[in-house]
Amino acid sequence: MTNLQALYQQVILDHGRNPRHFSQPEHAQIDQVCFNPLCGDKIHVYCDYAVDRKTFQALSFTGDGCAISVASASLMMVALQKKDSAYFYEAFDYLKRLLAGEAVDLSTIDAFSAPEDIANMRRIQVIAGVKNFPMRVKCATCAWHTMAAVVEGGSEPIKTE
Amino acid sequence: MKENESVSESHIAQWRADFPILRTSTQSGKPLVYLDSAATSQKPQAVLDALTQFYASENANVHRGIYGLSELATDAYESSRRTIAEFIGSCYPDQLVLTHGATEAINMVAASYVATVCKPGDEILLTVMEHHANIVPWQMLAEEKELIIRYVPLDESGALDLEAYAKLLSDKTCMVAFTHVSNVLGTINPVKTMTEMAHAVGAKVLIDGAQACPQIAVDVSLIDCDFYVASAHKCYAPSGVGLLYGRPDLLEMMRPYQTGGSMIETVEFERSTFLPPPMRFEAGTPAIAETIAWAAAFRYLQSLDLDAVRLHKLNLQRLLHDRLQGFPKLKIHGHAEKKVPVVSFTHEVIHPHDLATILDSEGVAVRAGHHCAMPLHRYLDVPATTRASLSFYNDATDIDALVKGLEIAEELFA
Missing domain, CATH: 3.90.1150.10 (Aspartate Aminotransferase, domain 1)
Structure with a gap:
C-alpha cells in the first residue's frame, strides 16, 4: 500500500463523503468553531452536556473541509457519543501518539475496554495515515482541537495553522 | 509569429x-x-550566477564606502535600478523606489501618500479580485482616516464589470487600486482604460503588477498610472525585493515611510532632512545582491x-x-x-x-x-x-x- 492509499482508505473516503452526526442543532449549549485561515476550512462542533456537566448528551458537527478533516471529525463524533471529557482526552492522546508514529497497543489503555470502544479506536487508526503528509496533520486534528476547546469551556473561535 | x-x-x-x-x-x-x-x-541559472558572483567578488555596502569595492557594489546596484526601470517602461530611475516587495510598496503609498491627501468620507475603489496585499492596507487606512472602501464586481467570465466600475467612480474617489492580472482567475485587466476613467474623475491610480510583470509586457508610461508595484520573486528573481514606480510629483510630495540610514540628507540632534526620491524611501541597507540578481533576471528575459x-x-x-x-x-x-x-x-x-x-x-x-x-x-x-x-x-x-x-x-x- 502506498502512502497515498494508506491515507485515503475506504474509512476516510466513506466518512468524508457521508459524515456521521453531521447536523446543526437548533440550540446547543456550546457552539465552538475552528477556522483554518490558511485554507479557509471551517468546522463547528455543537455540544450539550448532561446534568452531570461531564457527559456529552448531544454532540454533532458541521463544516466545510477536505476529506481528511471531515472524516476525522466524523470518526471523533462516533467515538465520543455519550462519553465524557476524560474519555475525550484519552482518545485525543491516543490519536496524538499515532500521529507521532507510535504503534499503540489498545489493550494497554484502560479507557478503551468495551468492544465498541476498541472498534471505534481501530477506525481512528486510519487517520494516522496522515503522518506521512506533515502539511495535512492540521486537517486531521482540526475537529479534535475544536473538541478540546469545547471541553475546556472556551467560546472564542480557535485557529489551526 | x-x-x-x-x-x-x-x-x-x-x-x-x-x-x-x-x-x-x-x-x-x-x-x-x-x-x-x-x-x-x-x-534561472543566470540569476543564481549573479547572486554568487556578487557575493564572491563584489560584496560591499552601497552608498557608503569610499573604497573601490563599495563603489563597484554601488555601481552594480544603481545600474540594476536602471535595468529594472527600463523593464517596466519607466525611463527615469529616480521614479523607481526599490522596496522589499509589492506588499511593502502598497503599504508605502497608503501610508505616505493617500494618508496625507485624503479627507474623511473619501472613497477608495478596489476590485473583488484583489490579493489581500491590495485590500488590507486600504482597510487599515480607511479605519484610521474614516474613508469608505468600495469594490468593483466581476462579470460572468471573471473580467471586471466596467459599467459598474464607471458608476462607482465619482468625485469622492481619491484612490483606485486594482490588480493588472488576477492571481486566481488569470484575467488581464484593461488597465489603461481603467486608469483613464479614474483620472477623469480626479482619482489617483495604483496598479498591482505582481502577477503581470512575470507574464506580460508592462509599460507604466503607456498605462499612465500614478503608481505601479511588483515583486522580484515572481519575476524569476530572488525574494525580498520589489518595486514602486511613482509619478515624480507624487513621489516628491510623499513623506518617508521608514526612516534611518541611507534616506537622510542631514541629521542633527533636533531634526533631520531627507533625500529626494527614490532614496527617501529606502531606509537601511537594501537587498543589494537580490536587486542585482533581479536585473540579471530581466537581462535573461531580454535574451x-x-x-x-x-x-x-x-x-x-x-x-x-x-x-x-x-x-x-x-x-x-x-x-x-x-x-x-x-x-x-x-x-x-x-x-x-x-x-x-x-x-x-x-x-x-x-x-x-x-x-x-x-x-x-x-x-x-x-x-x-x-x-x-x-x-x-x-x-x-x-x-x-x-x-x-x-x-x-x-x-x-x-
Whole structure:
C-alpha cells in the first residue's frame, strides 16, 4: 500500500463523503468553531452536556473541509457519543501518539475496554495515515482541537495553522 | 509569429534547461512538475550566477564606502535600478523606489501618500479580485482616516464589470487600486482604460503588477498610472525585493515611510532632512545582491525570443483549459477573453487540499486554498480552489502530468 492509499482508505473516503452526526442543532449549549485561515476550512462542533456537566448528551458537527478533516471529525463524533471529557482526552492522546508514529497497543489503555470502544479506536487508526503528509496533520486534528476547546469551556473561535 | 503557430521544441527545451530546479525530483521520487509560478517563480541559472558572483567578488555596502569595492557594489546596484526601470517602461530611475516587495510598496503609498491627501468620507475603489496585499492596507487606512472602501464586481467570465466600475467612480474617489492580472482567475485587466476613467474623475491610480510583470509586457508610461508595484520573486528573481514606480510629483510630495540610514540628507540632534526620491524611501541597507540578481533576471528575459515566449504561454493556456474541460466534474473559475496561464478550479467531489496532496504524490506542485484572496472566494461562493499557474518554462508534458494526477484522484474518490 502506498502512502497515498494508506491515507485515503475506504474509512476516510466513506466518512468524508457521508459524515456521521453531521447536523446543526437548533440550540446547543456550546457552539465552538475552528477556522483554518490558511485554507479557509471551517468546522463547528455543537455540544450539550448532561446534568452531570461531564457527559456529552448531544454532540454533532458541521463544516466545510477536505476529506481528511471531515472524516476525522466524523470518526471523533462516533467515538465520543455519550462519553465524557476524560474519555475525550484519552482518545485525543491516543490519536496524538499515532500521529507521532507510535504503534499503540489498545489493550494497554484502560479507557478503551468495551468492544465498541476498541472498534471505534481501530477506525481512528486510519487517520494516522496522515503522518506521512506533515502539511495535512492540521486537517486531521482540526475537529479534535475544536473538541478540546469545547471541553475546556472556551467560546472564542480557535485557529489551526 | 502568428497565433496557432507552435513554438519549436528546441526553444522550449532550452528554456527549461535554464532552470536547474526543473531537473530535480520531488519527495515522492517523481520529476518536479512545477505549476505554482503565481506563488513564486523558479529562478534561472543566470540569476543564481549573479547572486554568487556578487557575493564572491563584489560584496560591499552601497552608498557608503569610499573604497573601490563599495563603489563597484554601488555601481552594480544603481545600474540594476536602471535595468529594472527600463523593464517596466519607466525611463527615469529616480521614479523607481526599490522596496522589499509589492506588499511593502502598497503599504508605502497608503501610508505616505493617500494618508496625507485624503479627507474623511473619501472613497477608495478596489476590485473583488484583489490579493489581500491590495485590500488590507486600504482597510487599515480607511479605519484610521474614516474613508469608505468600495469594490468593483466581476462579470460572468471573471473580467471586471466596467459599467459598474464607471458608476462607482465619482468625485469622492481619491484612490483606485486594482490588480493588472488576477492571481486566481488569470484575467488581464484593461488597465489603461481603467486608469483613464479614474483620472477623469480626479482619482489617483495604483496598479498591482505582481502577477503581470512575470507574464506580460508592462509599460507604466503607456498605462499612465500614478503608481505601479511588483515583486522580484515572481519575476524569476530572488525574494525580498520589489518595486514602486511613482509619478515624480507624487513621489516628491510623499513623506518617508521608514526612516534611518541611507534616506537622510542631514541629521542633527533636533531634526533631520531627507533625500529626494527614490532614496527617501529606502531606509537601511537594501537587498543589494537580490536587486542585482533581479536585473540579471530581466537581462535573461531580454535574451529570449519574446514572441516565442508569448506564443508558447498562449498555447499552454489554451491547452490547459482544453484538457481541464475534459473533466465534467471540474469547474474552472475565470474564462476572461484576455488571460494568462493561471487556472483555478473546483471539483464536485474532491476538496482542493485532497487534490493537491494526490497531485503532489505525482510530483505536481499546485496551490490549494484561497490564494490570499479570501473575499474573491467568498464572491465566487467557494471556500477554496485548486490553482495551476504556468510559466514559459512549463510544457505540454507538465499539463499531461496534471491531467494524470486528476485521473488518479477521481479514481481514488470514485
